[in-house]
Amino acid sequence: MNFSLITSAALSQKQPAAVLFAFEKERLIGPAAFRNLLARIGPKEFRGAERQLLLLHTAGKLAPQRILLVGLGARATFTSETMRRAMGLAARKLRDSGLERAAVQVSADHIDDSLSAIVEAAILATYNFHQFKPKDDNATELKSLTLCVPARADLKAAKRVVAEAQIVAQATNYAREIGNLPGNVITPRVLADYARALAKESDIACTVLAKKELEKGSFGGLLAVGGGSANEPHLIVLEYKGVGADTAHPIALVGKAITFDSGGISIKPSDKMDEMKFDKCGGVAVLAILKAVAALKLPVHIIAVISSAENMPSSTSYRPGDIVTSYRGSDKRGVTIEVLNTDAEGRIVLGDALVYARQRGAKTIIDFATLTGAVVVALGSFAAGVMGNDEALQEKIRASGQRTGDRVWPLPLWQEYKDKIKSDVADIKNTGGRYGGAITAAAFLAKYVGETSWAHLDIAGTAWTTDDLPYLTKGATGFGVRLVVDLLRRWS
Ligand code: BES
Ligand code: MN
Ligand code: ZN
Secondary structure, three states, X not given: OEEEXXXXXXXXXXXXXXXXXXXXXXXXXXXXXXXHHHHOOOOOOOOOOOOOEEEEEOOOOOOOOEEEEEEOOOHHHOOHHHHHHHXXXXXXXXXXXXXXXXXXXXXXXXXXXXXXXXXXXXXXXXXXXXXXXOOOOOOOOOOEEEEEOOOOOOHHHHHHHHHHHHHHHHHHHHHHHHHXXXXXXXXXXXXXXXXXXXXXXXXXXXXXXXXHHHHHHOOHHHHHHHOOOOOOOEEEEEEEEOOOOXXXXXXXXXXXXXXXXXXXXXXXXXXOHHHHHHHHHHHHHHHHHXXXXXXXXXXXXXXXXEEEEEEOOOOOOOOOOOEEEOOOOOOOOOOEEEOOOOOOOHHHHHHHHHHHHHHOOOXXXXXXXXXXXXXXXXXXXXXXXXXXXXXXXXXXXXXXXXXXXXXXXXXXOOHHHHHOOEOOOOOEEOOOOOOOHHHHHHHHHHHHHOOOEEEXXXXXXXXXXXXXXXXXXXXXXXXXXXXXXXXHHOOO
């Protein structure tokens, strides 16, 4: 999608449509012909409520052929998320009405926030997964938006806002595209190829540990989980050192990338098992974050560690009762795990990755994982759970989530939860019982991070959506990309 910026009113543009946002109970201003048009609208047709849209024909009375009114709800409750939702719905309305171009009026207040929300939402809302079902020939594509900012706006700054919003939204769609690929198409090896390709086109270094290297390094967790599949496990490591970054303080981004999670020997019920193709979304988010960070040239030092395997049942699978030894790194010995359920595999592959990240010198670790069904029970699909050992870090993450719409909410990580995963025969066991499952999973991870500042995001409820949302279509959402890019922008 193409964006241009101008400092004149959308209502004076000769375009197929002008998009105007309206607060509830507030009158829109404009020339007499425009006011006449509005005067004909019945109160139930449009009153500016959230999610309300009205497309009007101007019948030659105004420069734009049509006007799309878009409701924002009450001014008092307005946030950038309101704008994203409104623009998401508007972009689809334009496209579905067969319009390829439009002028969008950007209001004078919160111009930077609104601009980036508009650009982001337009790109995100019109994304579709087409690789295996090309869109039909007469489907319209929304090709260009003219963003109309107030005359006193700083155009140079606005241009930068638009360019950066494009980078972030495109990285999010990149995560969605890889996230939507099914298990037969994307295996750990193929995911590693994606990482290598990304590294090649940007300022990123990439190392991949395939099965042989994993064996050499005794990555016992990843090898155990991946052992049941002919698609061998891979540890994918990327490093980005931005100009001006504090290299004494590398930030590790760690991701769970189970390319398909059948549950293994503790096999899952077949109902909705297909959704477990999305069990790689944590790792994919990490990949996409690096893509955005490198394109934005952020002054940060990032080490990304993506732990990828396929969890399958076979004669070579790990079993309930097995005792597995995690990667040791520079610790005296690796954490030992009593496997009680092979379906609690995410925490096991993350254990190895967390130790590896610490060994590489990470001073802060953030991990992303579709880790538990329990977090979906707790928070539904509207927020990811955040847990960890550093409240200040969690608070920063929560604030970035609020700003970007990738919302997260904290859950406690008290000693009582840690006690739940004590084992008689190993350091820990891989399940903590039915209650508080999202937290006992985090308690398991805590065993691997030591004193390093760490936050864990359980994105099981937010990594994909089964319904179309105002600015996200069904499928992988790219959750975490917008959040962490915002966090890293504010880091230094
Ligand atoms: N990938 C799943 C978690 C999941 C389940 C994500 C449903 C999204 C929707 C994870 O590997 C898993 O199976 N977790 C188990 C853990 C349990 C066996 C302790 C779960 O949540 O049921
Ligand atoms: Mn599982
Ligand atoms: Zn899983």
